[in-house]
Amino acid sequence: MKYSELVDSGATSTQVMDYLSEGEPTPITLRVPRNLKDAAAETARLRGVSFSAFIRSCIINELSEGD
Numbered sequence: 471m472k473y474s475e476l477v478d479s480g481a482t483s484t485q486v487m488d489y490l491s492e493g494e495p496t497p498i499t500l501r502v503p504r505n506l507k508d509a510a511a512e513t514a515r516l517r518g519v520s521f522s523a524f525i526r527s528c529i530i531n532e533l534s535e536g537d
Contacts, residue, residue: 471489472488473490473533476489483534486533487534489520490529490530490533490534491526510524
């Protein structure tokens, strides 16, 4: 099932979050301004999570919000 199909089917926010957190890890490269990366890394440290976990959480939260 694709993400768009899941959303179109009326899935709950929790179901979408579960779907997005499953699957094999895939490496990606993002180009962002250094200040943005440094601020995100600092925020992750203050929350006690890794930078990668913080970014994944941000993406999952954004994609699971209802419109």
